[in-house]
């Protein structure tokens with residue numbers, strides 16, 4: 001509100017001391033109040049962790065992030081990884097504590113984000129919000145209770161580092177697992193260019209130059225014309241020479257071996273930077289049982305569309321033979337490929353296209369949460385909107401009109417109150433789809449749709465989700481297209497201090 005008394009004081013002050021005061025007054029009116037929401041090390045964060053309880057059992061792992069080489073069927077890519085691509089899978093049981101020591105032997109800062117886990121905020125791995133970056137040569141200990149079973153994964157939250165080889169699966173087993181199956185496979189899908197056609201940092205620089213950058217010859221990695229009906233138009237921005245299953249290209253495929261008649265649980269994880277995958281198994285139907293770690297009412301399908309950061313679990317009963325597992329890079333005219341073998345015999349060609357990918361393709365909007373994880377019905381205490389804006393031309397991706405700026409959080413400078421039921425409307429005003437990811441919470445799609453932490457929001461559409469503000473701290477919320485996020489399509493969900 002404009003206060004006439006203050007206005008006259010300011011005016012008199014201006015007349016008395018000149019332009020310095022005017023400059024200060026203008027600055028003060030443009031700079032938002034500094035955020036007053038909780039810090040990651042506040043006592044409510046510690047209290048929430050204590051309330052999680054847990055079994056007291058501790059799983060200890062060490063991860064060394066370092067430069068390494070990846071053999072892509074004869075092409076050697078110089079990259080960064082945690083020793084292997086993907087990193088060895090980390091497994092623990094729900095309620096157990098993960099103690100992960102990270103050794104940063106990269107030439108730059110890094111961090112580790114435990115994607116999808118509702119963990120203590122100070123272990124969420126987002127420099128600038130929840131911790132200081134782990135500097136080159138330094139070590140950092142992450143320690144948290146993993147309360148909910150499910151398929152999760154981990155990756156850095158520094159620059160576009162996740163588009164290198166720095167990722168792996170984090171599987172939290174359910175000690176009372178209701179599903180029965182004979183075997184389990186982790187299938188991590190990835191789009192790859194690091195150390196082959198450039199680095200993710202170069203890509204980000206090119207894309208950030210927008211159309212101008214491309215016209216001046218800097219657009220070697222920019223992809224025009226990637227189209228997908230399922231994604232509502234433009235499928236992606238970046239051209240990748242390889243698409244990988246568990247770090248392996250089609251020419252040297254991963255082979256999953258089992259026996260005919262066995263029931264296998266497949267945990268699909270999209271670790272890509274800018275690619276949605278449409279995945280199916282030749283000659284089989286998939287029964288989808290989980291999305292983003294949480295159970296859904298099982299649905300049979302021929303294929304699944306998986307955006308960056310999303311996970312799906314499916315059960316399949318294996319037939320007799322050798323079968324192609326194909327993950328088409330949606331709209332990009334190429335695919336990741338692996339083999340499933342239950343008998344001796346000739347392997348299908350790595351270019352095998354499978355009819356499953358053009359039959360029924362499951363997307364999250366067709367899912368219903370399993371009754372055991374449906375959010376209790378209660379009135380909504382607070383409504384929030386995240387409006388996604390920007391264009392590929394200008395590369396000015398933003399949320400609620402701001403490129404990432406912790407002083408412009410999602411719920412205002414004060415933040416949400418712990419205990420509130422929050423309704424979040426994600427509005428996509430752009431001409432491109434975005435996989436929206438909220439840290440620290442698993443919201444529920446309206447419906448009651450599935451519980452998720454990463455959701456595809458189509459161009460020109462909106463998605464409404466609800467969650468309980470039960471995990472205090474400061475949480476990143478962003479597009480999981482790593483180039484969109486780094487260009488600015490990221491914000492903060494803060495919690496009130498009292």
Ligand SMILES: [Cu+2]
Nearest residue numbers: 434479481484
């Ligand atoms: Cu995006």
